Amino acid sequence: MKTINVTCAIIQFDDKILAVQRSETMKLPLKWEFPGGKIETGESEIDCIKREIFEELNIKIEVKEKLTSVTHQYPNFKIKLIPFIVEYLSGELKLREHCGFLLAYKNELINLDWAEADVPILKEFIEL
Numbered sequence: 001m002k003t004i005n006v007t008c009a010i011i012q013f014d015d016k017i018l019a020v021q022r023s024e025t026m027k028l029p030l031k032w033e034f035p036g037g038k039i040e041t042g043e044s045e046i047d048c049i050k051r052e053i054f055e056e057l058n059i060k061i062e063v064k065e066k067l068t069s070v071t072h073q074y075p076n077f078k079i080k081l082i083p084f085i086v087e088y089l090s091g092e093l094k095l096r097e098h099c100g101f102l103l104a105y106k107n108e109l110i111n112l113d114w115a116e117a118d119v120p121i122l123k124e125f126i127e128l
């Protein structure tokens with residue numbers, strides 16, 4: 001099965017992190033994730049994450065660090081999830097696709113019902 005390449009952003013607002021909840025009509029409904037999305041043909045990972053964050057959240061970010069990518073097989077599809085630690089730069093946060101968000105301290109994030117592919121990323125991030 002073809003692997004979908006997806007970037008995602010761990011966005012730091014001061015000392016809190018943004019998590020977003022997938023809506024009921026999306027794949028993996030109501031799961032929590034880091035915002036991001038699929039890499040388009042010819043697009044770099046960095047351009048992808050900046051574009052997706054602006055499209056989904058209306059904010060500009062600066063990419064700081066790349067974490068370890070995770071390949072995960074869901075029942076119907078397989079993804080490679082490519083995570084970046086980023087910082088908020090500008091813009092007013094607006095949810096364009098997700099049904100909810102929260103800002104939480106690092107050690108509070110683990111209590112959410114995450115998309116499965118995000119769990120190793122979250123663990124790596126928490127141990128940094």
Ligand SMILES: Nc1nc2c([nH]c(=O)n2[C@H]2C[C@H](O)[C@@H](COP(=O)(O)OP(=O)(O)OP(=O)(O)O)O2)c(=O)[nH]1
Pocket residue numbers: 006007008026027028033034035036037038079081115116117118
């Ligand atoms: N953006 C993002 N997607 C994630 C994460 N974890 C995870 O398993 N995914 C999955 C959910 C989606 O199937 C896929 C990302 O695709 P997407 O958000 O751009 O597209 P989508 O669900 O709207 O899918 P589609 O209807 O356009 O095919 O990766 C994550 O942390 N962030």
